Amino acid sequence: MSYYQRHIFFCLNQRVNGESSCGDVGAKEGFDHCKARVKAAGLSGAGQVRVNKAGCLDRCAGGPVAVVYPEGTWYTFIDNADIDEIVDSHLLKGEVVERLVLPPSVGR
Numbered sequence: 001m002s003y004y005q006r007h008i009f010f011c012l013n014q015r016v017n018g019e020s021s022c023g024d025v026g027a028k029e030g031f032d033h034c035k036a037r038v039k040a041a042g043l044s045g046a047g048q049v050r051v052n053k054a055g056c057l058d059r060c061a062g063g064p065v066a067v068v069y070p071e072g073t074w075y076t077f078i079d080n081a082d083i084d085e086i087v088d089s090h091l092l093k094g095e096v097v098e099r100l101v102l103p104p105s106v107g108r
């Protein structure tokens, strides 16, 4: 049994060299909203869900991106409604939100 039932990592990388990064396209807003939603739903803590920051996950072309473990499901999102759906479906019930899944071909 792992310490957390699920773990979601958000890339919050912010490049300063002119190349695009998740930090330019709403990553922090998505992370903050997810963290607040998980806490409000009483899902945070041992045996439940952990929401974590990450550096570049090397899938920048699909940014902003987040990945959920243990399933290893990669998501892209646009707004808080997308985050709500990931929380309500995947983090709460284990149901993948197919419409937000990052295609396997998307890389850096």
Ligand code: FES
Binding pocket: 011, 012, 013, 020, 021, 022, 023, 055, 056, 057, 058, 059, 060, 061, 063, 065
């Ligand atoms: S900058 Fe987010 S995956 Fe690379």
